[in-house]
Amino acid sequence: MSYKIIIEAGRSERHYWRDIWRFRELFYILAWRDILVRYKQTVIGFAWAILRPLLTMIVFTVIFGKLAKLPSEGSAPYAIMVYAAMLPWQFFSNSLSEASNSLLDNEKLISKVYFPRMIVPASSVITSFVDFLISSIILLAIMVWYQYWPSWRIMTLPFFISIAFAAAMGLGLWLTALNVKYRDFRYIVPFILQFGLYISPVGFSSSIVPEKYRLLYSLNPMVSVIDGFRWAILGNDSKIYLPGFSLSLGIVVAFLIYGIVYFRRTEKNFADII
């Protein structure tokens, strides 16, 4: 195998994807490090990944389901409906907040070693995915509790998980790059996430949005992810709004491409400005 490398101004692009493949082990190692460190540092490590979505789900169920008396989807228990949305939302929001700080946290690596920089935010997304898997265990428990059995549609869940991945990666890469460039951007990210929690259909069903605004509402990329999750988990109780879903999916893909392009464009200067 030849290792010939040519370094030229503006040339690094050509080997980029090959390099990512070459450094693939670094992905696992960085993700593994983050998980290991997290669960070593906090006493309640694993419990944290479970408690956070669980408590939020309870609050949302009580406020939206019991107090505001919003309808669930079909005959599905409100708690399951909320938790089915909580899973991708937590994954998405953890990914964004971890990814956006990842390069700054690994500042030393960036300025001392070469590797495709995309590995760092990407491995934060993978780390959040591990949390996602842990908190999905709770979903099973809740379903057993309500004696609610999923249909064949649950088999399609991996497809929606990959949309969630794409959404998290696209936006995550973009925020990461902005965060390196503008150091005060990190204060904006938590705000975006908090805001997003309420404009996304996490605590309520997107079917309560008036029909004429549904398409507009679907501009939010998380709408397709959450609707997809509910469609897969709640079985026949959930209906998907296809025009909105496609629009939302399109936006996810567009953001993924834009995120990668923007990240690649700014990446060259990371070592100089970090």
Added chain:
Amino acid sequence: MSDTIIKVENLSKSYIIGHQSNEKYLALRDVLASQAKSFGKRLLHPFKNSAGGLISADETEEFWALDNVSFDIKQGDRVGIIGRNGAGKSTLLKILSRITEPTQGRIEIDGRVASLLEVGTGFHPELTGRENVFLNGAILGMSKADIRRKFDEIVAFSEVEKFLDTPVKRYSSGMYVKLAFAVAAHLEPEILIIDEVLAVGDALFQEKCLGKMETVSQEGRTVIFVSHNMGAIKALCQNVLLLSSGRVQSIGNVDEIISDYLSDGSTEFKPSLHIPKDASKIAQFTEITVSSLAEGASQIAHDKPYSITLQVFVKEKLPSCYLALHVIDSDLQTILFSRNFCPGKGNDDYILPGKHTYSIHIPGNLLVPGVYRISAHLATSSPAVLLDGYDNVCKFEIYDNGSIYAKKGFPWRGKLSVPLDWNYIG
């Protein structure tokens, strides 16, 4: 072409420096504020051109860290890169290791590159030694299988077997460095790029590292080594690249270039070095001075005695602390060596906190005329830790004043010229 492993052509790298902005980082609020300002200006003066950028042109300057650098390195070469601070050494290493992109020019590299710009890059304090070996190895580009295969070797080299399952945050700094270097030493790239990482660790370990690097290059690998320590460069490298304000000043044989570099006419004799206090050091030099009886002179007559003053500042009480002094000639050979445990106010085993000054007397009629430098080290002997050290400083000259042992025009061959006892016995 076949044996050229690195080919650098017209390489340049520029940075933009803003003179006015004190902010280290760009902040979004500043960008927005300045854009709002220029938008406002445009509203008020719609026909006037305004600079839209955050920093207008007169406040910025383009700085060329590297300026049209070209050279070739052949396979198996050991090349030292030297130059003063800011000459562009680090920038060159960063470009060669692909951390940053050049602004212009082109480099062809025909092999895997591992660069060691820092020991222990990516070590995480919470993880154990074992975990960090895998982490650091992966960061430096080793595959998991490689690390597994060499794991025992790495551990043996590092001498920290016992603490392998302890988080590295509990390691002493020495152990940390040893483990980190052990990982790096077991990389198997075709090209190894090393920044001044050997300046850490105790003297014994430094020797081990130098030895390891020599073995690496004997295996036919190419080594690029940056250092201020001319002795180390001489010991390790065959060729040297001398950079000076971003340009290649000379390239070629190590001895010639180093002696050129050191005897560089622009560097004046500086018989005295005053060092400001560094809060991070527990003990440090504050002054190293060579003085003849004629106060402050950097040129000392061959037959006149002179003295070397070492002043140290110690923050805490230290056991078995010693000072070592080398007088080094223009070939970087140590001509004279002396060391002594630091006596400090009546207690021979400990040096007490505070300032201590030592004066070492050197008789006249000893060193032959020539240019010399001083290296001075402050260390503890058990454990062997280098606390502070300066190499090749305090350039001074012993000049030929026509004394008996230093006759003008005499072709000096030796290093010492000493009046010994001559007895006629028959």
